[in-house]
Amino acid sequence: xxxxxxxxxxxxxEAVAVLAAEPQAAYLGGGTNLVDLMKLGVQRPDxxxxxxxxxLDTVEELPDGGLRIGATVRNSDLAAHPVVxxxxxxxxxxxxxxxxxxxxxxxxxxxxxxxxxxCVYFQDTGKACNKxxxxxxxxxxxGQNRDLAVLDWSEQCVATHPxxxxxxxxxxxxxxxxxxxxxxRDIPIAxxxxxxxxxxxxxxxxxxxxxxxxxxxxxxxxxRRSTYLKVRDxxxxxxxxxxxxxxxxxxxxxxxxxxxxxxxxxxxxWRAYRAEEELRGRPFSPELAARxxxxxxxxxxxxxHNGFKLPLTRAIxxxxxxxxxxx
Amino acid sequence: MQGGPENTTTIDERHSSRVxxxxxxxxxxxxxxxxxxxxxxxxxxxxxxxxxKGCDHGQCGSCTVLLDGRRVKSCLIFAVTVxxxxxxxxxxxxxxxxxSPLQAAFIAHDAFQCGYCTPGQLCSARGMLxxxxxxxxxxxxxxxxxxxxxxxxEIRERMAGNLCRCAAYPHIVAxxxxxxxx
Numbered sequence: 473x474x475x476x477x478x479x480x481x482x483x484x485x486e487a488v489a490v491l492a493a494e495p496q497a498a499y500l501g502g503g504t505n506l507v508d509l510m511k512l513g514v515q516r517p518d519x520x521x522x523x524x525x526x527x528l529d530t531v532e533e534l535p536d537g538g539l540r541i542g543a544t545v546r547n548s549d550l551a552a553h554p555v556v557x558x559x560x561x562x563x564x565x566x567x568x569x570x571x572x573x574x575x576x577x578x579x580x581x582x583x584x585x586x587x588x589x590x591c592v593y594f595q596d597t598g599k600a601c602n603k604x605x606x607x608x609x610x611x612x613x614x615g616q617n618r619d620l621a622v623l624d625w626s627e628q629c630v631a632t633h634p635x636x637x638x639x640x641x642x643x644x645x646x647x648x649x650x651x652x653x654x655x656x657r658d659i660p661i662a663x664x665x666x667x668x669x670x671x672x673x674x675x676x677x678x679x680x681x682x683x684x685x686x687x688x689x690x691x692x693x694x695x696r697r698s699t700y701l702k703v704r705d706x707x708x709x710x711x712x713x714x715x716x717x718x719x720x721x722x723x724x725x726x727x728x729x730x731x732x733x734x735x736x737x738x739x740x741x742w743r744a745y746r747a748e749e750e751l752r753g754r755p756f757s758p759e760l761a762a763r764x765x766x767x768x769x770x771x772x773x774x775x776x777h778n779g780f781k782l783p784l785t786r787a788i789x790x791x792x793x794x795x796x797x798x799x
Numbered sequence: 800m801q802g803g804p805e806n807t808t809t810i811d812e813r814h815s816s817r818v819x820x821x822x823x824x825x826x827x828x829x830x831x832x833x834x835x836x837x838x839x840x841x842x843x844x845x846x847x848x849x850x851x852k853g854c855d856h857g858q859c860g861s862c863t864v865l866l867d868g869r870r871v872k873s874c875l876i877f878a879v880t881v882x883x884x885x886x887x888x889x890x891x892x893x894x895x896x897x898x899s900p901l902q903a904a905f906i907a908h909d910a911f912q913c914g915y916c917t918p919g920q921l922c923s924a925r926g927m928l929x930x931x932x933x934x935x936x937x938x939x940x941x942x943x944x945x946x947x948x949x950x951x952x953e954i955r956e957r958m959a960g961n962l963c964r965c966a967a968y969p970h971i972v973a974x975x976x977x978x979x980x981x
Contacts, residue, residue, distance in 0.1 A: 475814040478833045478879045500880070507836075507875045508856050520833070522880050548869075552935040557943040568938040572960025573927055575857060577869045578876070708938065708959035 474516045480525060484651050484685060487521050491681030492653045494519045499683060501544065501583030504575050509588060513597045514604055524580065528685055531555070537691030543582030543684045547637070548573070550581060560689060562698035562717050566640035569702040572709045582684035585638050585648070585664070586676065589631035589739075590711055591620060602628045603672040618777035619711070623738040623769070629672030630775060633665065633740050634711050640700055642741040643717035643733035646689050652682035661687075665740030672739070694721035694729055697799060701792040702735070703784060712736040714784040720756075720796040727751045730793075732764075734785055737772075744768040747789065756797050758790050765789040816879045822847065823891030831878050838862045838873040841888060849889035849918040853962070860961030863919040863926075864888045870926025872960075889918035892925060900981045901925060904974040912965035920961050924975045927957045931979070949979050 479497075481487035491497050497519035500506060509515040528542035531553050539560070541550060550556060551567035571579065593599040593611040600609035612620055612630050620630040638661070646661045664676050678684075698719040704710040715735035721728045730751045732744035750764035765786040772782055819828045822845060829844050838855075841847045841864070853861035855874045862874040865887040873886075893899040898906070901924055911917045931953075934946040939956045947953055954972050963971065 473834050476833055477813050478816055478877070500877075503875050503877065503880070504857060504872075507877065511856065520877075524880065548930070548935065552930075552933070557936065561943055564936065564943055565938070568936060568940075572860065573930065573957055574860065574863055574870045574872045574923065574960045575875075577866075577926075578871050708956055 473510050473513070474518060476517055477519045478522065479519060480522045484526060484528075484683060487523055487526065488651055488653055488681060488683055490519065490521050491683070497521055497681075499523050501580040502546065502575075502578035504571070504579045505583065505587040509595070512595055514588075514595055523582075523683065528582075534688070534691075537693075539689040541581050541687050541689065543686055544580045546577055547571070547579045547581070547584060548576040551576065558696070560640075560644065560692075560695050560698065562640045562643060562695060562700050562719060563637070563689070565700035566636040566702075566715075566717060569700060569712075569715070570636040581637070581687060584635055585641070585684060585687070587635055588675075590634045591631040592616065594631060603631060603668075603675075606671070606673045614776070616777065617775040619713070619736070620775060620778060621738050622772040622774045622778055622781045623742060624667050625739065625773070625775075626668045626670065626672070628670055629668035629739065631668065631672065631739055632736050633738070635741065636700065636702060636712065636715060636735060638665075638741040639715055639733045639735040640717040641687060641689070642743045643698075643719060643731040644689050644692060644695065645731075646687050648684055649686040649688065650678060650682045651685050652679050654679075656685075658688075661741075662743060668739045675739075692719065692731075695719050695731075697721065697796050698731075699792055699796060701788045701795075703788055714781055714788055716785070716788045716792050718789075718792040718796060720793055722756060722797060725755045725797075727754055727756050727760075732768075732789065732793075734768075737781060737785060744789075746770075751793075756793070758794050761790040761793040762786055816882070818878050818882045820878070820881055820883070821885040823887055829878075833877060833879050835878050836874055837864070837866075837876040837878045837881055837886070840878040841873065841886070847888050847890055850922075851915055851918055853916070853919075858962075859916070859919075860923055861916045861919040863922040863961065865922055865926055868926075868929065870923050887922070889921050892921060899925075901928075901974070901978040904978040904981070905971075908970045908974040908977065909967075910970040910974040911963075911967050916961060916963045916965075920958070920963065920971055923958060923961045924971075924978065928975075928979055930957070949976070951976065954979075 498517035500520040528544040532540040599611040702715040719731035734742040747764035747768035851861040853859035857875040940947040
């Protein structure tokens with residue numbers, strides 16, 4: 473591991489200033505991903521700016537009924553928060569389906585959104601990876617790509633985004649609050665992540681050195697009827713083979729509103745707008761849910777080893793929505 | 800592959816820190832290369848070899864300790880980041896000549912074979928039982944609005960971050976169940 477200087481900033485402005493002055497500095501949150509990647513030699517920062525003691529660790533109820541979640545709120549605290557459990561079960565369920573009890577005690581909200589892909593070729597410095605080393609190629613495209621993308625991938629990168637929380641936040645139209653050297657701004661989560669295209673090393677639209685300080689979840693009364701369904705190779709402590717975040721609002725049996733997002737299918741948390749469109753205004757049935765999923769996945773291009781993700785994603789869409797409809 | 804010259808570079812002051820941390824109730828002060836994990840600090844600098852290095856990547860749980868009362872994986876924490884904080888390791892779960900109820904239950908239920916994962920299992924179970932007493936839900940909790948009863952399914956899910964290569968799982972579940980009810 474490369475030697476690094478350690479810096480504990482007094483406030484957000486100082487944190488941002490250090491990143492602006494040090495081209496190879498990185499923010500350190502809970503460390504559950506970054507420390508591992510430093511051990512693997514995948515990330516090699518020469519300065520760590522520890523943001524975990526900044527005063528960004530509160531969950532506030534907003535006057536409009538939404539929720540503002542500080543960037544350093546730990547995953548376990550957020551999952552246990554009474555308002556999250558009552559008003560946004562999809563968030564609590566996504567958090568609880570992720571990692572292990574110890575890791576959830578460490579991992580932060582901001583860090584969770586910015587964690588790196590678990591593509592094994594990205595994590596192995598002996599393999600070609602355009603994301604880790606632009607121009608080196610993609611060993612995953614024709615390699616062991618069972619865990620990788622079926623939607624929106626490019627010849628340069630077939631990685632998936634590993635977060636569960638980000639999938640739930642995508643379904644809820646969350647706004648990400650960011651501080652950079654040019655001040656503060658809001659980024660809708662739909663605009664935070666990038667498709668891999670020809671520059672898979674650029675994963676988000678954040679300027680270098682920008683710091684996520686909070687996320688704002690808009691009020692959505694329908695989210696009281698929401699869930700997160702995740703399928704894994706083993707019962708617990710594994711990344712998703714497929715996952716779905718779902719919010720369902722019924723008027724009688726007619727779908728008044730619905731929010732759907734998929735995990736484990738693309739380089740970004742995948743908001744299923746096309747499936748939502750199929751569902752809205754129609755009487756709910758499991759068959760309708762299956763048709764909606766098929767519409768969303770119509771443009772999928774499975775790789776050699778991950779064709780199973782299409783029927784799997786369809787099946788969990790049907791199961792999640794049917795459960796919500798009957799709850 | 801990950802070793803090489805970088806790891807033997809002479810440490811200069813810019814890349815090291817003076818760290819004060821309370822361990823098992825005693826304040827300890829050490830000067831460390833910033834790359835030193837909390838796990839290596841405990842084992843190599845403070846002579847506390849209870850916490851074990853299994854995978855060193857946060858996957859096996861054998862390094863689990865309590866940080867400010869919460870269970871964490873000490874292999875993924877740089878010690879410099881815990882300056883001023885409080886750590887409890889397996890050595891601190893009970894006095895030197897006594898067993899905590901959890902430790903006694905592990906013995907009574909034969910909840911280990913080789914014992915390598917046991918310090919992590921014990922610290923994890925200690926932290927987990929505190930989480931349960933605070934009413935925290937888990938992935939298998941059906942109703943998020945009420946505190947979960949500690950069924951075997953709940954114990955298994957909540958202990959999923961600790962692997963046991965000897966597969967003593969049924970006995971670990973039994974031990975944790977007994978400790979929870981005592």
